[in-house]
Every structure is written in C-alpha cells, then in structure tokens.
Amino acid sequence: xxxxRAPLFLGLAGLLPFAWGALTLVSSDLAQWGVSSIGPRFAxxxxxxxxxxxxxxxxxxVLWGFATRAEGKAATVGYxxxxxxxxxxxxxxxxxxxxxxxxxxxxxxxxxALDWYFWRNDLAPTWWMQLRLxxxxxxxxxxxxxxx
Numbered sequence: 001x002x003x004x005r006a007p008l009f010l011g012l013a014g015l016l017p018f019a020w021g022a023l024t025l026v027s028s029d030l031a032q033w034g035v036s037s038i039g040p041r042f043a044x045x046x047x048x049x050x051x052x053x054x055x056x057x058x059x060x061x062v063l064w065g066f067a068t069r070a071e072g073k074a075a076t077v078g079y080x081x082x083x084x085x086x087x088x089x090x091x092x093x094x095x096x097x098x099x100x101x102x103x104x105x106x107x108x109x110x111x112x113a114l115d116w117y118f119w120r121n122d123l124a125p126t127w128w129m130q131l132r133l134x135x136x137x138x139x140x141x142x143x144x145x146x147x148x
Contacts, residue, residue: 003127011135014055018142021048025145045097045146052104052143053089059111060086066123078123085111101146108143112136 003011024031024043034043041047060082067078085107092103115132118124 001127001130003131007127007131011131015135015138015142017047017051018139021045021051022142022145045101048142048146049093049097049100049104052108052139053093055139056089056093056104056107056111057086060084063114063118066118069123070121074121078118078121081114081117084114097146101143105140105143105147108136108139 020034020042021044024034024047025045031043041050063082063085064079067075067082070078088107088110089104092107093100112132115124116129119128
C-alpha cells in the first residue's frame with residue numbers, strides 16, 4: 001500500500017532538522033553560517049540531539065494513540081509499550097553528544113520494533129511500516145555522523 005501524501009510529506013518535512021544538522025556537520029562553511037545566522041542550537045550535533053529527543057518522545061504519543069484501538073490485555077500491553085520511547089530518551093540521552101547519539105539511534109531502532117508490533121496487530125495503518133522504515137533509515141544515518 002502507498003503511504004498517503006499528507007503523512008509522507010509531513011514525515012519527510014520532519015526529517016529536515018536531522019538533515020540540516022548532518023549538513024552542518026559535514027560543511028564547516030554551512031555550520032558557521034548557521035551558527036552566526038540562526039544560533040548554535042540549530043547546527044551540528046545540537047539540533048540533531050535536541051530534535052531527536054523531542055521526536056522520540058513524540059512517538060510515544062503516536063503509539064499511545066494506536067494503543068487506544070486495542071481492548072483488554074492488548075490495550076494494557078499497548079499502553080505500556082507506548083511509554084517506552086519517552087522513558088528511554090528521558091533516562092538515556094544527555095550525557096554527551098556521542099553517547100546521546102548512540103542512545104538515540106538505539107531508541108529509534110527500538111521504536112521501529114514497537115512500530116512493527118502495533119502494525120502487526122492491526123493497530124497502525126497498513127502503510128505505517130513503509131513510512132517508518134524510510135524515516136528511521138534517514139534518522140539513523142544522520143545521527144550516525146555523530147558516532148563516527
């Protein structure tokens with residue numbers, strides 16, 4: 001199934017801070033322009049780590065919404081699983097740029113497993129994994145620049 005246009009375009013737009021951060025890592029001229037024009041929070045590791053933290057927590061809310069479609073024990077399991085990304089980022093991210101990037105990468109890969117669980121149990125849209133695989137691949141590639 002094809003991903004509907006709105007979720008696809010919004011998902012791709014959500015990659016912009018990761019892509020911008022990655023570009024400012026590989027181009028010192030772009031990084032310097034970004035720091036002087038829009039501030040240091042919006043360049044290099046800072047933008048990717050801050051935005052990655054926000055998005056991982058946001059995805060907990062998305063999964064919570066999927067859990068509302070379940071009933072009984074399945075709903076309880078869904079609600080428990082849905083809070084894991086937010087708890088992960090709260091407890092694991094923040095010790096330094098390299099370790100934060102590693103923990104964010106692990107968090108996004110773990111999120112993909114949760115996405116699959118909700119999708120497999122017909123709680124997420126049929127196109128969900130197609131979108132999530134694409135977005136996760138780009139996020140992990142961008143964050144990986146902080147680890148190498």
